[in-house]
Amino acid sequence: MTTRGKTSAATKVPAAVLPVASVMVDVPLPHLDRPFEYLVPASLDDAVRPGTRVRVRFAGRLVDGFVLQRRDVSDHAGKLAYLERAVGEPVLTPETTTLFRAVADRWAGSFVDVVRLGVPPRHAVAESQVAPAAAPPVDAAAAHGWGSYRAGESFLAAVAEGRPARAVWSAAPGEDWPQRTAEGVHAALAGGRGAVVVVPDARDLARLDLALTSRLGPGRHVALSADLGPAERYRRWLAAKRGTVKAVIGTRAAAYAPVQALGLLAIWDEGDDLHDEPRAPYANARDVLVLRSALTGAALLVGGFARSAEAQALVAAGWAHDLVAGRETVRHVGPRVGATGDDAELARDPAAAAARLPSLAWRTAKAALSEGAPVLVQVPRRGYVPSLACVRDRTPARCSACAGPLAASGQNATPACRWCGRPAADWACPSCGGHRMRAVVVGAGRTAEELGRAFPGATVRTSGGDRVLATVPGEPALVVATPGAEPVAEGGYGAALLLDGWALLSRADLRAGEETLRRWMNAAALVRPHGRVIVGADASIPAVQALIRWDPVGAATRELGERDTLDFPPASRMAAVSGPPAAVGDLVRSADLPPSAEVIGPVPSGPETERLLLRVPRADGAALAAAVKVASSGRSARKAADAVRVVFDPRELI
DNA sequence: ATAATAACGAGA
DNA sequence: CTCGTTATTATC
DSSP states (O other), X not given: OOSSSOOOGGGOOBOSSSOXXXXXXXXXXXXXXXXXXXXXXXXXXXXXXXXXXXXXXXXXXXXXXXXXXXXXXXXXXXXXXXXXXXXXXXXXXXXXXXXXXXXXXXXXXXXXXXXXXXXXXXXXXXXXXXXXXOOOOOOOOOXXXXXXXXXXXXXHHHHHHTOOOEEEEEOOTTOOHHHHHHHHHHHHHHTTOEXXXXXXXXXXXXXXXXXXXXXXXXXXXEEEOTXXXXXXXXXXXXXXXXXXXXXXXXXXXXXXXXXXXXXXXXXXXXXXXXXXXXXXTOOBHHHHHHHHHHHHOOEEEEEESSOOHHHHHHHHTTSSEEEEBOHHHHHHHXXXXXXXXXXXXXXXXXXXXXXXXXXXXXXXXXXXXHTTOOEEEEOOOTTSSOEEEETTTOOBOBOTTTOOBEEOSSSSSOOEETTTOOBOTTOOOTTTOOOXXXXXXXXXXXXXXXXXXXXXXXXXXXXXXXXXXXXXXXXXXXXXXXXXXXXXXXXXXXXXXXXXXXXXXXXXXXXHHHHHHHHHHHHXXXXXXXXXXXXXXXXXXXXXXXXXXXXXXXXXXXXXXXXXXXXXXXXXXXXXXXXXXXXXXXXXXXXXXXXXXXXXXXXXXXXXXXXXXXXXXXXXXXXXXXXXXXXXXXXXXXXXXXXXXXXXXXXXXX
């Protein structure tokens, strides 16, 4: 028998033991999302193990596949084909195999869809390189900073001992979260177990990377992110799979990292929409880690300055416990928050008035600058929401009550003030008396320029879009940043002005309040203890109240209560089914939905498409996913023409 | 995609 | 009833 090249069929013999391999084939059709059995030729006996990537002939063509297991007998009544080829070392572990199946089932997707997210493309050169020896065991965790959290100490102890502690962590303002997270990872490693940490973006990843290196030394962890080249990505991923490193940090796909003997799963800024995977089956990284924690018994840390209703639901169900700083700590380290709704007067300084700065904001920033501290100014993303101006002479349209900028939330909606929310029904241009307005885009660039004039002599730095600053020095400067791009200031900011309140809050989005508070808290957390935060909104708004009191738990509890009342996720589970009307109707009609299912819609969602919502009580979520999966399998089996997209608990519900 | 197979219809 | 063609369906 030849061992290289093509082996002729006549000479092939099955492996002596466990000659059958059950294989998941890499084809996207949902009705083929089940194992197929192949004979392992004796020549591939050593290479074909559980988790091995293989090439198989499937319906006449060569496709990739993944070996689930080797068996001694076949379940298949017909004749088995031989595996054509084995490709490299195993890429699935028993644990990730279970995880991929569970994620596929929960989000009504297929196994190989999830494998594509969790297993990077193979890079043969990276695989053949000699792996460095595994690092020696990690010393027991040294001093840590979890003492200011009730139950912080015991959570860390549980992680070190390998107990399945699960916590939702609302970090205190100003918290050095990369350091706290590194301490959690340290506890897991010191206990002889592994850890996975997911963060929203590359900037957070860089901070955590630094904190872990300083805590554990080099070579203890790898960072996985989308911007790595294929070779480096596969090399780092392999280091985790081979057990050379026991800690993996990264952006959302790292939730699937093949770390053995998991001791801790953690996610930072869990409410960030960057944790939503944009590829099928659209699983959110927080929810993947929750599932993985349940499957493995690994400890779970769901963290952020703010808290989502989804995270609060874990606490409310008694599944996870609270990890929050006491009021005393928050008072000690938190900023002082004021709202311009309390003092809506526009700054008298003409330059500040031109920059549309309320008096309180201007005075606060001026004081911080004169104390030698940087000031953070959070502004809406460019084009995020258009402001309005006079159609004739382009004079900015301002609120008659507080002089805040006016904006229209929809095509024919009455314009309203972005600061105080008052509708401006009978607006008149102060310079020409005209009554008609048009949209103008005011972005970070224009704001920076105007702010510069309002504070003569001050340095102005901008961070946002494709030019994001990681840090700024602890010297007086105005730092204009869009949400999510706020640089960390050395020693903390003296003050922060949050000027995008109404842009965020006026969106017709279920999560507008929650998302606004999250962005505010992320910015306010960068302010030094007792620094000032001025928020451009009315103090009576619940999100503003939660910021003033620094009460992420209260806000999340209220948000969860509202979702409960409205029967929205996470109180219920919903599936958004979208596609051409005929296809959507066909899928929903053919689905054997649980009796509790409620069909909402359909409504038009695009030029040729419509969207329909299916809603069930949380307990029937698995049944809904299964029914949708069976129905879409049926459609793909009978070659139904148009594909439909199914997204569970979509972020955009309206 | 492709091969096996079921279904169908024309001509003997 | 057979042969050749087309529609269907399973894909190991």
